[in-house]
Amino acid sequence: xxxxxxxxxxxxxxxxxxxxxxxxxxxxxxMLGLVLALFEAKRINYDSERLVDVVIWSIxxxxxxxxxxxxxxxxxxxxxxxGQIIDIRQGGIAIHGAIFGALLVVxxxxxxxxxxxxxxxxxxxxxxxxxxxxxxxxxxxxxxxHGDETTRSFLEGTLRLPDWIVNQMxxxxxxxxxxxxxxxxxxxxxxxxLVVWRVVGNPxxxxxxxxxxxxxxxxxxxxxxxxxxxxMAGDLRTAQIVSILMIVFGIVxxxxxxxxxxxxxxxxKGLFD
Numbered sequence: 076x077x078x079x080x081x082x083x084x085x086x087x088x089x090x091x092x093x094x095x096x097x098x099x100x101x102x103x104x105x106m107l108g109l110v111l112a113l114f115e116a117k118r119i120n121y122d123s124e125r126l127v128d129v130v131i132w133s134i135x136x137x138x139x140x141x142x143x144x145x146x147x148x149x150x151x152x153x154x155x156x157x158g159q160i161i162d163i164r165q166g167g168i169a170i171h172g173a174i175f176g177a178l179l180v181v182x183x184x185x186x187x188x189x190x191x192x193x194x195x196x197x198x199x200x201x202x203x204x205x206x207x208x209x210x211x212x213x214x215x216x217x218x219x220x221h222g223d224e225t226t227r228s229f230l231e232g233t234l235r236l237p238d239w240i241v242n243q244m245x246x247x248x249x250x251x252x253x254x255x256x257x258x259x260x261x262x263x264x265x266x267x268x269l270v271v272w273r274v275v276g277n278p279x280x281x282x283x284x285x286x287x288x289x290x291x292x293x294x295x296x297x298x299x300x301x302x303x304x305x306x307m308a309g310d311l312r313t314a315q316i317v318s319i320l321m322i323v324f325g326i327v328x329x330x331x332x333x334x335x336x337x338x339x340x341x342x343x344k345g346l347f348d
Contacts (some may be wrong), residue, residue, distance in 0.1 A: 078245040081238075082216055084141055085341030097217035098163075105134055108202035111266075115273070119339060121164050125188060129195065131179045137173035138163070148306040148313055169306060171317050177203065182346075191343040193281035193335070200287035201269040207291070208262035214255040215243060222252030222301040254301050258277025261294035279335040280348075281328065288325035292318035 085093045109130050112306045116123040146153045146160055153160050181199070185192045195246040214220035227250050236253065244251050265287065265323050273283050299305055306313040336348065 078242050080218065080245065081240075081242045097213040099211040100216065101210050104206040105130070107209055108199075108206035111205055112199055112202040115201075118274075119198075120341075121194075121198065124199065125184075125190065126195070129181060129184050129199070132184065133177040136180050137176040138168065140176025140179075141168035141170065141173035144169040144175075145306065146226075148308065169314075170210070174203070185346050190346075191280065191348045192346050193284065193332075193348070194338075194343060196284035197273070197280060197282070197338055198227065200284040201266045201273070204262050204269065204287055204291060205266045208259045208266065211255040211259040211262070215240070215253070218243060218246050219304060220247070220255045220258075220302065221304070222254040223303055224249050225252050226250055229330055251303075252301060254298050256302070258294060258298050261298070262291065265290040265294070273338060277337050277339050278334070279329075279332055279336055280338055280340065281332045283330050283338065285325040285332075288321045292321040292325070296322075 078213050082096065084095055086096045086099055087094050109127070112126050112130070113123050115121070122213060127267070129347050143162055148169070149167075169331065175263065178196075181195055182192060184190070185195055227241060227245075230236050230244060230250060230253070232239075234253075236256075240253060241250070242257065244253050250298065268290070271284055272278060272286070278286075299312050299314040299318070304313075308316060336342070341347070
């Protein structure tokens with residue numbers, strides 16, 4: 076029995092221009108992340124205009140970096156289809172590229188405005204993770220970022236997923252594991268933990284951001300192993316390699332910064348203060 080997907084990739088059309096769910100969901104995730112960051116800025120009396128400026132600059136740069144990252148690891152295909160390099164309406168961006176692009180913006184902006192890089196990233200880290208959690212539903216709409224083949228009975232009986240998710244996981248006659256959902260749930264849990272720790276724990280400056288690196292990367296490493304559409308570097312999954320590097324970096328830097336100023340310290344005297 077054939078099952079029709081619950082959702083089409085196109086949300087609506089303006090004339091002959093299709094508007095895709097993927098882009099709308101990515102934008103919605105970015106908006107929610109900004110709202111969360113602004114709430115935190117208000118709570119600690121931080122300059123919200125600075126955060127808005129950082130986010131406004133980060134979004135387009137992150138998208139460019141995310142696309143470049145994806146294209147580089149799919150160059151065999153795009154070298155033969157150059158006209159599709161800038162076409163991201165149906166997916167084809169890599170979150171690790173977006174993260175690196177956003178961090179570059181934060182570094183440059185912090186240098187120009189004499190802001191603490193660690194302070195800014197501690198505020199933005201839960202927001203970034205929230206944006207990633209929401210953004211994974213763009214993959215759901217595109218029927219991508221899924222895992223191995225499975226059965227409807229497993230999705231309904233074992234995972235207890237509703238029909239609207241199960242039906243969308245029916246792709247070309249086969250049901251697949253919703254790894255996008257696993258990562259989205261993992262990220263939401265991370266948002267909760269980071270926000271609670273930030274509010275009640277007052278960790279050393281930089282720890283919230285570095286913990287984001289570790290938390291996200293641990294989940295991504297294991298979930299990536301379930302996926303069937305991973306970007307590859309030879310015989311290795313690129314995302315797993317990057318995840319290991321991020322985990323190591325996060326742990327090492329937390330050891331280095333264990334005596335740093337506390338998160339709620341209002342002073343900002345240097346870039347890596």
